[in-house]
Amino acid sequence: MVNFRMLLSAVSLSIAMLSWPQAGSGAAKSCVENMNDIYKRVQALDMDDNLTNVLAKASVRGKAQEYINDTLPAFKAACPTEANSIKDLENGNYLKKLAAEREKRRKAFARIKAASGGFSDGPGEDRDLEDLEVQR
Amino acid sequence: MRTGQSPSVTMTGVVIALGLLSHAPLLWAASPPAADQRPATAAAEPADDREDQIVANYLRDCVGKAPKNANCDKLRNDFVATLKEDLFTLGSTADRKYISGLVRFFRRRPEIELRIDAAHAIGMIGPEDSDVNILVPMTNDPVPDVRYAAYHMIPHGKGKALDLLKERIARQNPGREIEKPTDAAKFSMPVAPDSVYLYESSDATRGRLSYVVRKGDAASFFKSKAKKGPFKWNQFKEQYRYQLKDEDEAMDQAQQAAGKKLESEQPPDPAKNMEAYVAYMQKLGSVSTQGSMGKMMFDLYQQNLYGDPTVYVLEERQIGQRSYPTKYAVVYQELAFKRPGYRLAWTTVPDDALKAAQVASLKEQKEEEAHQAASKKNDEAAKKREAELDSLTKKKDDAEKKTFKKGQSDLEKELGF
Numbered sequence: 001m002v003n004f005r006m007l008l009s010a011v012s013l014s015i016a017m018l019s020w021p022q023a024g025s026g027a028a029k030s031c032v033e034n035m036n037d038i039y040k041r042v043q044a045l046d047m048d049d050n051l052t053n054v055l056a057k058a059s060v061r062g063k064a065q066e067y068i069n070d071t072l073p074a075f076k077a078a079c080p081t082e083a084n085s086i087k088d089l090e091n092g093n094y095l096k097k098l099a100a101e102r103e104k105r106r107k108a109f110a111r112i113k114a115a116s117g118g119f120s121d122g123p124g125e126d127r128d129l130e131d132l133e134v135q136r
Numbered sequence: 137m138r139t140g141q142s143p144s145v146t147m148t149g150v151v152i153a154l155g156l157l158s159h160a161p162l163l164w165a166a167s168p169p170a171a172d173q174r175p176a177t178a179a180a181e182p183a184d185d186r187e188d189q190i191v192a193n194y195l196r197d198c199v200g201k202a203p204k205n206a207n208c209d210k211l212r213n214d215f216v217a218t219l220k221e222d223l224f225t226l227g228s229t230a231d232r233k234y235i236s237g238l239v240r241f242f243r244r245r246p247e248i249e250l251r252i253d254a255a256h257a258i259g260m261i262g263p264e265d266s267d268v269n270i271l272v273p274m275t276n277d278p279v280p281d282v283r284y285a286a287y288h289m290i291p292h293g294k295g296k297a298l299d300l301l302k303e304r305i306a307r308q309n310p311g312r313e314i315e316k317p318t319d320a321a322k323f324s325m326p327v328a329p330d331s332v333y334l335y336e337s338s339d340a341t342r343g344r345l346s347y348v349v350r351k352g353d354a355a356s357f358f359k360s361k362a363k364k365g366p367f368k369w370n371q372f373k374e375q376y377r378y379q380l381k382d383e384d385e386a387m388d389q390a391q392q393a394a395g396k397k398l399e400s401e402q403p404p405d406p407a408k409n410m411e412a413y414v415a416y417m418q419k420l421g422s423v424s425t426q427g428s429m430g431k432m433m434f435d436l437y438q439q440n441l442y443g444d445p446t447v448y449v450l451e452e453r454q455i456g457q458r459s460y461p462t463k464y465a466v467v468y469q470e471l472a473f474k475r476p477g478y479r480l481a482w483t484t485v486p487d488d489a490l491k492a493a494q495v496a497s498l499k500e501q502k503e504e505e506a507h508q509a510a511s512k513k514n515d516e517a518a519k520k521r522e523a524e525l526d527s528l529t530k531k532k533d534d535a536e537k538k539t540f541k542k543g544q545s546d547l548e549k550e551l552g553f
Contacts, residue, residue, distance in 0.1 A: 105229055108222035109237065111191045115219055115250075116241040129239050129270040132332040132348055132473070 031079035038071060042089065046098045064095060187221075190214045212247075220253050227257030235261055239270045248279050248312055255285035258292075265295030272301065272473050276334055280311035283336055297472075304441050304472035306336055306433070320345050325463060325480045326450070328357040334477075337434070341426075343484040344434040348475040355446065358465045358478070362448035369437050369466065372447040378497050379460045384428035385497070386489035391427035398423055434479065442468040442477075456491040457498060 029037070045064040053059055068089050076086050088094045194215035197205035205211060223241075226234045235258055242254040255274060263271055274286040283305075290302045317333035318340045320326070330350040337346035347354075359366065367375065398420060404412035437445045451463035462483045470477035483490070 105225055107188070108225040109234065111188065111219060111222050112226065112237060112241050114191055114195065115215075116237070116244045129236065129243065130273070131350070132273045132276055132475070 031082050034075065034079065035082045035085050038075065038089070039085070039094070041067060041071075042094065043098060046095060050099075050102060068095075187218045190218050216247055216249055219250055223250070223253040223257040227260030230261050232261060232264070235263065235267055236270065239267075239274065242274055248282060251277065251279070251282045252285040255282065255289040259289035260292070263289070263293035263298060265293075265297040267293070268295075268297040268301060269474065275301070275305045276332070276336070278315045278335060279313070280309055280315065280335075284310065300440065300472040303438075304470070318345055320480055323480075323482055325482060326357075326361055326465075327480075328352075328354040328478065331478075337479070339434070341484065342431045342434060343482040344431070344479055346434075346477065346479045348470050348473055348477040350475070352476075354465075354476055354478045355448075355467045358448040358450070358467055361450055361465075363452055364449035364461070365464075366446045366448055369445040369447060372449075372461075372464075376461050378501055379458055382458070382460075382490050382493040382497050383483055383485055384431075385493035386485040387431065388427045389493065390485065390489065391423060394423045394426060434481075437466065437468060441471055443471060444468075455487045456494045458494060460490065 042064050045067050049063050052062075072086060072089060075082070079086075190211065193205070194208070194211045198208035198211055198215075223238070226238065238254050238258050238261075242251050242258075245251055245254070258267075258271070258274075271286070271290070274289070275283060277283050277286065284307070287305055287307060290298055290305070315335055317335070318338060323340065323343075323345075325345065327347065328349055330352060331347040331354070332350060334346040334348060338344060355366075365372075373380065401416075403416050406413040445466045445468035447464055447466050449461045449464045451461070452459050453462045454460075455462075460483060464481050465478050466481060467476075467478045469475075
C-alpha cells in the first residue's frame with residue numbers, strides 16, 4: 001500500500017512538473033512570475049477573507065488558505081527554485097505578514113484620526129474640507 | 137474543452153488530485169494551527185501600544201495654551217516621529233480610502249512637518265480629479281514649504297482638473313514661517329465680502345493681491361465701487377496702453393538703479409560671513425525680479441485659467457500729462473479652483489517716476505499719432521485716387537460704347553437695314 005502511494009505521488013509530481021509552465025518557454029510564465037501571481041492571489045483572497053471577518057466579526061482565513069493548499073504542492077514540484085517563497089506560504093508566515101501589515105495600517109489610521117480630533121467617514125463629511133481658508 | 141483532449145486532461149486531473157491527496161498529510165502538517173491564523177501582530181503590539189501612548193499623551197497634555205506636561209518638547213518630537221511614520225504607512229498603501237482622512241489631518245494639525253508629510257502621503261496614494269475640491273485649500277497654506285509640498289503632490293495624480301490646478305499654482309519660494317495675509321486696507325484697496333486671500337498669487341511689493349470669493353459675486357461689489365468700467369481685460373490694456381507701459385518702464389528704471397547700487401557694493405566673503413553673503417544674494421535675487429518682468433506673471437490672464445476677466449477702475453489720477461488707472465480690480469473665474477476670484481492691482485511706482493517715463497512715451501505717442509494721421513491721410517488720398525480712376529474708367533467705357541453704337545448704326549444705314 002505504501003509503495004502504491006509512493007508510486008502515485010511520484011507519477012503525480014512528474015506530471016505536475018511537466019505540465020507547470022517553465023521559464024523561457026514561449027509565452028509561458030517563469031517560476032518567478034508564477035510565484036508573484038500566487039502572492040498576488042493570496043493577498044487578494046486574504047483581503048477578501050478579512051472583509052468577511054470584519055463583517056462577520058470572525059477570524060478565519062478560509063479562501064486564502066484553501067488556495068495555498070490547492071496550489072502549492074504542484075508548484076513546489078515544478079519550481080524548486082522558489083523554495084523560500086513556498087516555505088513562506090506553507091508555514092503561514094506570509095499570511096501573518098499580511099495580517100501584521102493590515103494591523104499596522106489600522107493603527108496608523110486610528111492615530112491619524114485621533115490627531116485630527118476624530119472624524120466619521122459618513123456622507124457629507126468632506127464638505128467642510130473644501131473651504132479654502134484653513135485656520136492656523 | 138476539445139473532445140480529443142478530454143480523457144488525457146481528466147486523467148491528469150485525477151492523477152494530480154491523487155498526488156495531492158497523497159501529500160495531504162505533509163500539507164496539513166505544514167499548515168499553521170487555527171489559532172495562529174488570527175492577525176499575528178503579537179510581536180508588534182507592544183511597540184504600537186507605545187506609539188498609541190505617545191500620541192494620546194501628547195494630545196492630552198501638550199495641546200492648548202497651557203501644556204500640562206513639562207516634557208512636552210520631547211513628547212512633541214516623539215509625536216511627530218510617530219505620525220510621520222503613520223503617514224508614510226498610509227501613503228504607501230496607495231489606497232484612496234485614506235485621502236479624505238489625510239486631508240482632514242492636514243487641515244487640523246499645526247505642525248508644519250506633519251502637513252508636509254500628509255501632502256506627500258496623498259501624493260503617494262495618487263489623487264484624482266474628484267479630489268480637487270478638497271486639495272485646493274492645501275495649495276493655499278500660509279507656510280511656503282507646505283504649499284511647496286502641495287505643489288509637488290498634484291502631479292502625482294491624473295486628470296484634467298488636476299492638470300489645470302498644476303498649471304494654476306506656481307512653484308513656491310522656500311520658507312517655514314507662517315505668512316500673514318497682506319492687509320489690503322493699508323493700500324486703500326477694498327476687499328469683497330467673504331473673500332479668501334491667496335498667498336501664492338499675491339505680492340504687495342508689486343501691487344497685486346489675489347482672492348477667491350466663497351459665496352456671491354465680486355463683480356457686483358466692484359461695480360458699485362468703480363469710477364470707470366467695466367472693461368474686458370484686452371480692452372483695458374488697449375485703452376491704457378501708454379499708462380501701463382509707463383509703469384513698466386518706471387519699474388525697470390528702478391530695478392536698474394537698484395542693480396547698479398548693489399553692483400557698487402562689495403559682496404561679503406562667504407568664507408568669513410555666510411549670513412551676510414546669504415542676505416546679499418537674497419537682495420540680489422529680489423532686485424532681479426523687481427522690474428516689470430516680475431509683475432508680468434500677475435498680469436497674464438490665461439483664458440483656460442481665468443476665463444474672460446473684467447476690469448473695474450477704482451481710481452484714476454492725472455499724473456503729468458496722462459490720466460492713470462492707479463487702482464483697479466480684475467474680476468474673473470478661478471477655473472482651477474472652481475470659484476469666482478479677483479485681483480486687486482495698484483501702481484507701486486512714485487508719480488515722479490511715472491512722469492519721467494512719460495517723457496519718452498509721450499514722444500512715442502506723438503510719433504505714433506502723427507504716423508497714424510499720415511497713414512490715414514494716405515489712405516484717404518489713395519481712396520480718392522481710386523474713386524477718380526473708377527470714374528475715368530467708367531467715362532471711357534461709356535464713350536467707347538457710344539462710339540461703338542454709332543459705328544454700328546452707321547454700318548446698318550450703309551447696308552440699308
